[in-house]
Amino acid sequence: MVRRKPNYDELLEKLEYQFQKPELLDEALTHVSAPKASGKSYQRLEFLGDRVLGLAIAETLYKTFPNAPEGELSRRLAELVRRESCAEIAIAWDVGPYLKLGAGEAHSGGRRNQTILADVCEAIIGAVFLDGGYEVAKALVERSFKALLETPRRPLRDPKSALQEWAQGRGLPPPTYTIAEQTGPDHAPKFRVMVKVKGTETEFGLGTSKRIAEQAAARSLLLREGIWTEDEHGTN
Structure with missing residues (x-):
């Protein structure tokens, strides 16, 4: 039986990016619990994407708030890269239906799990970085995090x-x-x-x-x- 390739058209439209190597996106959406996922879950891409996200956000903040002191920039960075923010972005991308999960994880609500969604957000950023380079990944981050950057969900300072x-x-x-x-x-x-x-x-x-x-x-x-x-x- 020939396995059908997943249709990522709607997700790619939301990302505003077309992968040269679609297998990277496939890997970014694969949870470690998925069948035959050994060595091909999103964990390594999530590790990479976390660093790319941090650098892209830091650079964007530095340019967007030229008069902000280091302390404010650090607080803004921490707010934007925290788990809840990344999960919010993954929800906006509507990645839930595309996640590859094991049966137990799927039945326990894995498609709505904030930790998984946040990890997948970072994994996709890592996949875009490997596929298209830093500038392309940074553009994705800037587009996706724009609303959160302009209107933080929590006060940045006490x-x-x-x-x-x-x-x-x-x-x-x-x-x-x-x-x-x-x-x-x-x-x-x-x-x-x-x-x-x-x-x-x-x-x-x-x-x-x-x-x-x-x-x-x-x-x-x-x-x-x-x-x-x-x-x-x-x-x-």
Whole structure:
């Protein structure tokens, strides 16, 4: 019996790439549990793709945010290459139906498993790198991660760090935090903390610990000054 070659037309359309060596894509979609997958699962391509993704994202961030300090670039990089982000990209590519899985893995929901999806995302990037070179792989990363790069799913900085960086950027002294009030019993205290930045009005925050109250106060000041917006930072 002649084995039919898989039809990857829709997937290739989403990737906006045509493989010179289709077997690389086939390998990138093959889980180690798949029958006769020994030596041909996506694991090696995933290892390679992880490094290509990191370099491509780092280069893109460096060019896209020319005034961002190293710390912000590092946080953006970590957000973009984390498992959840890569799985989101794999879902956008709709790789699920194309995955080659063992029966047990398929029955246990492997086509929706975030770890598998994230690994396959990186494996496909690795396959494109081997097939077409770095520039082609970087273009795929830029296209696919564009929305996540422009609108991160999580705040890149905690409120205190963001407020301190903002103050430093304006040549101001660091914010100062003062406990304005402490209530409740020792085992369940509540804190009201005041934050002050030179040239701005005092802001307050509440929390079950000093740290939480300080973060709440910093967040309130960031929102009030328009440094953060409710749309992007509506929740802690």
